Amino acid sequence: MTRAPPSPLSGWTLISLRPAGGHAPMRRAAAKHGARVLALSPWRLRRRDDPATRTALREALAAERVVFTSPAAVAAASALRKLRPGPGRIWFAIGEGTAAALRRAGVPPQRIRTPQRMDSDGLLALPDLQALRGTDVGLVTAPGGRGAIAPALAARGARVLRSDVYEREPVVWSAATSNKLRALTRPYAWVVSSGEALQRTRQALPPEWAQAWPDSLAVVASERLAVVAREAGFGRTLVAASARPADLVAALAQAAAERRFR
Known part of the structure; x- marks a missing residue:
């Protein structure tokens, strides 16, 4: 029986650098x-759950346009309120993972807009987010993270109704994790979908x-993150189609198969 050739990522x-408890999709993609x-x-x-958060979320979801910056934002928001766009309302997802989370939460697909380039720049390039003077735009997100979106929307004349529905709590690495890092040998690659995560890790x-x-x-997940990685000291970056684990791992596998680096 003929054996299948080894994968270019064997070894x-x-x-x-995903949040604690969120590595399973990356493990599945890597194992393939x-x-x-x-x-x-x-x-x-x-997740946040207090009167101020609930009030801010209610106001954000009532806006003519609502932007969700991550699947985590969708999950946290849907735990507080049913996600049902009102008549004529359009909701925006930063990427396909966020759009999928909205669909799972019951939002009709025809009410969701997703950019082809799945990052802040791609989102802000969507036609329905250009002429915003006098328009309320909800922003469902977390403190920190994608800080370019709110100022860009405000500069276009929007009244931005921000709702921070979850927050990031720093993790102190265990001794076992630190030892695994010290024992790591090549070949390896850092898989990055957040500039803030990269900076905190460094x-x-x-x-x-x-x-x-x-x-x-x-x-990395975008050209923007490639710039962040180079500024953080990385000598080499590889841009994937999106921040989805399958796309990040596929980009590395293709580059390894084509021997684009040693």
Whole structure:
């Protein structure tokens, strides 16, 4: 019986910077290509549930246009209120993962707009987010993160109704996680879908890792994140089609198969 050829990612370790408890999709995507995952969460997500949050969410969801910045924002919002766009309302998802979360929450697909380029720049380029003078725009999100969206919408004349429905709590790495990081050998790649996660991780790393970054490879979700990674010290970046784990891992697998790096 003929054996299948080894995957180009056999023996690779993918360092995942997703929130605590959120690495399963990355593990599944990596396993399909023969790679393993080292989970290095910079934070965990905590939903907010207080009167001020509920009031802000109600006002945001009543806007003519509503922007959701992540699947976590959809999950946190739907835990507080049913997500039902009113007549003539349009809701926007930063990417396909967020759009899928909205559909699971019961939002009709025809009421959702998703950019082809799944990042802040792609979202802000959508036609329905251009002429906004006198328009209320809800922003369902978390503190920090995608800070370019609200100022851009306001500059276009929108009244931005922000609702921070969850927050990021820093994670202190366990001794076991730190030991796995110290024992890591090549080949490996950092898988990055958040600039803030990358920056927090860099601050927490031991000095020897900061010195190794110029020779490290970062697989990122957008051209914008590629710039962030290079500014953080990475010598090489690889841009994926989206922030979805399957796309991030596929980009690395294709590059490895084509021997675009050593």
